[in-house]
């Protein structure tokens with residue numbers, strides 16, 4: 549070995565020794581943190597309160613925001629927050645394992661959203677439909693559910709919004725996920741593909757790519773992308789539009805990567821549960837409203853938001869199913885329903901609205 553190669557080996561060994569020592573220190577500190585979480589659980593279990601809440605969304609975002617603010621680098625803030633997300637997830641599982649229902653089968657973007665929000669220690673439970681996610685949480689069989697609500701390319705998932713009209717569940721969190729779609733198959737080339745399966749939203753997100761590269765293949769909408777991947781695993785003339793997780797789970801190869809028409813394609817998911825979240829300092833509130841069907845009705849209904857200086861981040865209308873041309877509005881505003889300004893505005897809104905329901909206040913997503 550040359551002199552310079554020898555020096556390089558020694559330098560490398562010295563840094564690796566330092567890394568080994570640091571890892572042991574990190575391990576000691578993580579273990580100490582986990583013991584603190586056990587103490588928290590002990591205090592919570594002994595409390596007089598009727599429903600013990602192990603999962604505290606407002607505390608979790610406070611921890612993640614503090615870590616991001618204190619991050620000295622060189623790791624990126626998002627990256628550091630993701631690491632702490634996992635540490636907290638493991639600590640919570642030690643207190644009490646949490647389970648979350650998602651739109652199955654295994655490998656969907658909804659499952660990825662659940663893991664992004666709760667960390668890998670959450671026990672995810674696949675449900676065949678969005679309705680069943682709601683039912684599973686309503687019955688108490690699952691602590692939380694994760695449902696898709698809107699996509700930046702394709703717009704709202706109207707079925708999810710419709711379910712909020714009748715469900716007693718509340719929104720306790722939101723998750724945004726960059727969605728990359730891939731063409732997964734057992735076929736050797738594009739020419740062998742006769743059928744393309746996917747969820748209808750995903751087919752729509754890749755419409756231009758499919759028109760260009762697979763113009764004659766039949767497009768077959770199914771319940772989820774992962775379901776499409778499962779079907780394709782036994783059909784050599786078919787392809788699925790789905791995420792990488794599905795390729796791994798169903799043993800498919802990726803024939804084309806990132807085939808979504810919009811590179812910034814993002815899907816927003818909501819976390820639903822029996823309670824919403826206490827204030828975290830940076831929150832959103834989702835409302836379900838309807839007004840009298842008369843000219844200027846919506847304008848005057850929303851006036852209290854402007855009067856109290858509250859920002860509206862989203863409004864969607866859906867047929868109310870009470871009569872034709874009768875609509876309900878899904879409105880997101882910045883702030884928590886317990887913030888004084890928001891509370892006043894909501895009081896005024898409630899007086900004028902035909903239908904007024906707070907779907908929940910929840911922390912603005914950190915990751």
Ligand SMILES: O=C(O)C(=O)C[C@]1(C(=O)O)C=C[C@@H](O)C=C1
Pocket residue numbers: 585588589602603604605607608611635636637639640643
């Ligand atoms: O602070 C709490 O209430 C905890 O239970 C601890 C902890 C954490 O690990 O920091 C774990 C789970 C909760 O969701 C929030 C925070």
